[in-house]
Every structure is written in C-alpha cells, then in structure tokens.
Amino acid sequence: MNRRTLIIRGAAVLLAARARPASAQAAPVLIEMKGSPRGERVAFVPSGVGVAPGTVVRFVNRDAGNSHTATTYHPDILDRPQRIPDAAQPWDSDLLLPEDAFEVTLTVPGVYDFYCVPHEHAGMVGRIVVGTPDDTGWQGPATDPGDLPDAALAAFAAVDVILAQGAVLPPGGDPT
C-alpha cells in the first residue's frame, strides 16, 4: 500500500463515517478497473451493479499497465452532462495507479453513470443502480446522450438488467 492509497483510504473512511447509515455496515461492493495485457481493452468489472442505499462502493485499479479514474457525469466535473440523481453529490477518484483504490458511499436512490476519463472513448463506463424505482426520491437514467461518445453510450447496461442480475459484465466480458 503506497502513500496515495493510504490517503484515499483515509479520506474514504472519513466520508463513510459521515455518510454511511448505521444499518449499512456490510463490506464495500467492489468494482475493478481492468485492462488486457497490451491495453487493447479496458473496462470496469462489473460495469453495472445494483446496491442498496448507503452502500460503500470501492473502486480498485487492477490494471498493471494503466491508470484509471471513476468519475461521475456531472457539470461540476469537467463540465459533463449530469447522469446522476439531482440530490446526489458528484465524485471523481482522480487517476488511480495500479492497486490504488477509491471509495464512495451512495445514499440517494437512482441511477449513477460514471466513466474513466482517459478511456471514455474506448467505452470504459459504468452504471450503479442504487435502490429500486419503488424507493422515495428514485431518479431513473439520463436519456439525453449529450456529448458522450457512441462507444460510451453503447456500453451502459440496462437498468432492468442490473436490477434483475445484481451485477453485469462489460460488453465483451472481462478484458483480462
């Protein structure tokens, strides 16, 4: 564990301590950032996941030859279209080196779309569904494609599939 990871973990613990409800003490849900050995394919694994409100989601870079981010689509971050619930706070992991990690606690029900900044054009995007459409305050997926590249738009898993399966692999499967 390097200093950067420690800092990230420390910050994540502080955030979690402030935001995580007492009822949600389960282990974080893991989303790994992966790539093929020569970098032909990169992806979040899983690329779609359903979680309960209050869940901690942990991103870990498992790609030995690349850096990745987990960044929400939001005007406050790189002036991108909003693709998270109105009441949710946007987040950005910044670039993570191999084995670095980032955690975020998701409390607002709805659909959160995120991407890897250097790999959005390669279709490295993900979708987290927090809660279900029956939850108060639920906000469904964005429908305006905005400025997203076609490769990104094509890679989002359908919300109903995520809700049915719990976790969805990226198009083409695990790139490793």
Next chain:
Amino acid sequence: MLRSITSLAAALLLGALPAAAQTAAETAPPEAPFAKVSELVTLPDFLPGLGTLYVDPASLPAGPFLGYDHDGKLSATIYMTPIEDLQDGTAYDDLAVGSNTVTSVDVYYNAGHPGVEKPHVHVVLYHDAEAKARLAE
C-alpha cells in the same frame, strides 16, 4: 567500395533523422529533452510490455518513446499513433529511432492511457532478440 557506399547511405540516413535519434542513451536515463513518462503523466514507472518509458514531450503523441528494461538497458523504441488522426490524414513521417538495431517489430491496438488518450496504435521496435521478454513484466 560497396561497403563504403553502404556506410555513406547509413550516414546520410542518420543525418536526416532528428538529433534525438543519434543520441538515445543505451542506458537510462536518456538526456533531455527526453523525460520519464511516469513523471509527465500519472502512469506506473514500468509498463508491462513497454518498459520504463522516456519521451520528448514535444514529440507527442507519436514519439519516439524509448523503452528501458529493469536494468536500464535500452530495449525498444515505441510509436503511438492515434487512429482518428491517421483516418483524418495525419502522417507521422521520418520518426527517429532509439537504436539502429531492430530485431523485430510488434504493431497492435491500444485503447488509450494518460498522455495518449485517444485509441491508438503501438508500433514497438525491439532492439535485441531478448528485449520483448525483458519488457514483459
């Protein structure tokens, strides 16, 4: 006489290349303007398959990138050419090489990384027969 002509041709070829091509150090680090890629962008020091990379930032995105093994031996010269730029008519001509000895070349697709974020092609010139193995991990 034939040998002399060959040597002259080689000398002329070298003369046509940018200065960096003639001064690439056999052992890391190469002289400025080359800089360590991991100090320019957020990437690991050693990239599996490519090695520890150095590049003249003015030559981005194509490079040449100089790839050194774990012992600091120059092992590969790498070029990174964005596919979109190639499709739009950009040509990358007269690129320098780190060493005049090339034993094999690999060409493959890369989805992007910090520094060259567009999907691009890696052209890897290996400078000795064992270079690929030394750079693998």
